[in-house]
Amino acid sequence: MGGADTSGNAIADRIAARLSLYLGPHTGRAAVKTFALKALGRGPETLTLGDVPALQQALRPMLRTFVGRAQCEVVLQQIAQELGL
Amino acid sequence: MKPRRLGSLLWFPFAFAALFVVVALAVGTGSLSTVVRVVNESGKVLAAAGCLGAAYAFEPGDYMRRAWLYTGACLLLLLARDVTIIPVVGGVLAAGQLTIVQGALVVVANASSVVGAWLLARAWTVAGLDEAPAGPRWALRGGGVALSLLVTGWPLWVDASKLFAGDLAAIPWVGSDLGDTLTFALVAPVLQTALALRGGTLLWPWALLTAGGFCWILYDAGWGFSEILRVDGDPRVRIAIESMRALACTFIAAAGAAQRSVVLQDGGGGDRAKAPA
Numbered sequence: 001m002g003g004a005d006t007s008g009n010a011i012a013d014r015i016a017a018r019l020s021l022y023l024g025p026h027t028g029r030a031a032v033k034t035f036a037l038k039a040l041g042r043g044p045e046t047l048t049l050g051d052v053p054a055l056q057q058a059l060r061p062m063l064r065t066f067v068g069r070a071q072c073e074v075v076l077q078q079i080a081q082e083l084g085l
Numbered sequence: 086m087k088p089r090r091l092g093s094l095l096w097f098p099f100a101f102a103a104l105f106v107v108v109a110l111a112v113g114t115g116s117l118s119t120v121v122r123v124v125n126e127s128g129k130v131l132a133a134a135g136c137l138g139a140a141y142a143f144e145p146g147d148y149m150r151r152a153w154l155y156t157g158a159c160l161l162l163l164l165a166r167d168v169t170i171i172p173v174v175g176g177v178l179a180a181g182q183l184t185i186v187q188g189a190l191v192v193v194a195n196a197s198s199v200v201g202a203w204l205l206a207r208a209w210t211v212a213g214l215d216e217a218p219a220g221p222r223w224a225l226r227g228g229g230v231a232l233s234l235l236v237t238g239w240p241l242w243v244d245a246s247k248l249f250a251g252d253l254a255a256i257p258w259v260g261s262d263l264g265d266t267l268t269f270a271l272v273a274p275v276l277q278t279a280l281a282l283r284g285g286t287l288l289w290p291w292a293l294l295t296a297g298g299f300c301w302i303l304y305d306a307g308w309g310f311s312e313i314l315r316v317d318g319d320p321r322v323r324i325a326i327e328s329m330r331a332l333a334c335t336f337i338a339a340a341g342a343a344q345r346s347v348v349l350q351d352g353g354g355g356d357r358a359k360a361p362a
Contacts, residue, residue, distance in 0.1 A: 024284030
């Protein structure tokens with residue numbers, strides 16, 4: 001990833017990278033942006049580690065829809081592990 | 086199956102359809118109906134198995150479980166209808182009763198297909214990702230409806246005319262035409278979802294479902310145009326059209342296998358997730 005493919009925020013980019021395995025890079029980034037705005041009222045470039053639990057909660061319905069409850073929890077757990085939470 | 090190998094599922098429908106074409110050309114016109122029947126039923130069995138495999142990879146209550154179950158139920162009901170064509174089975178019922186049972190199975194199967202297609206078409210919205218401008222979205226959906234009516238409009242008109250003239254035997258055909266019209270129109274939003282998921286493992290179930298939907302459209306269009314052009318009696322035309330049904334069924338089977346693989350995998354490719362630089 002580089003240039004326009006990143007949000008400029010390492011946390012947002014790492015979450016997007018994990019989501020992109022399932023959703024593809026474009027939708028992975030779009031999902032982080034959409035749900036950051038919905039859950040936090042701020043863009044992904046402002047994400048901090050403290051925002052991650054709220055963002056995970058916001059991502060849950062979307063992930064459950066596409067990959068089911070069990071795999072959704074695996075993905076969210078992987079995101080938490082990658083971010084050291 | 087590892088996520089990166091999901092693309093190999095793409096070959097299965099083409100191999101199945103190619104095998105059908107080779108065997109159909111080899112046996113000649115005498116046994117063509119038998120070969121078509123075997124491929125038709127085995128294709129439906131494969132597609133139903135794929136749908137049920139995908140459905141039961143999800144947990145009860147999961148949105149996509151319902152979508153796959155309704156799609157699979159359509160195929161199972163059509164298989165049940167085909168079982169009634171067997172003389173030993175169909176002979177149990179009086180002719181009038183058999184017509185009603187077969188008609189009911191076709192109507193319910195088509196209703197199930199429409200519900201399944203509707204759930205699939207709405208997945209993107211249900212997921213909360215429907216943030217795109219409405220213009221292009223509705224343009225694609227309008228195109229889907231137009232393409233669907235182009236294929237099914239004429240048979241729908243003919244069968245509905247028979248029904249309105251008092252021919253109750255046309256009920257299952259009208260039901261089937263309506264089901265096809267709605268299901269085909271809903272291929273467009275499924276395509277939209279597949280395009281949005283390009284680059285991810287979820288691309289494969291959605292792309293294969295889209296391919297299956299397009300092959301069903303080509304199958305119906307093939308019969309419609311062959312009747313208009315009066316070439317529907319040509320065995321080569323029949324083989325070409327039936328190969329579309331073989332493709333449609335096996336694309337759906339492959340989509341189910343891909344969906345199951347994505348849902349049951351351990352972590353979406355594990356170490357492929359790289360931290361951004």
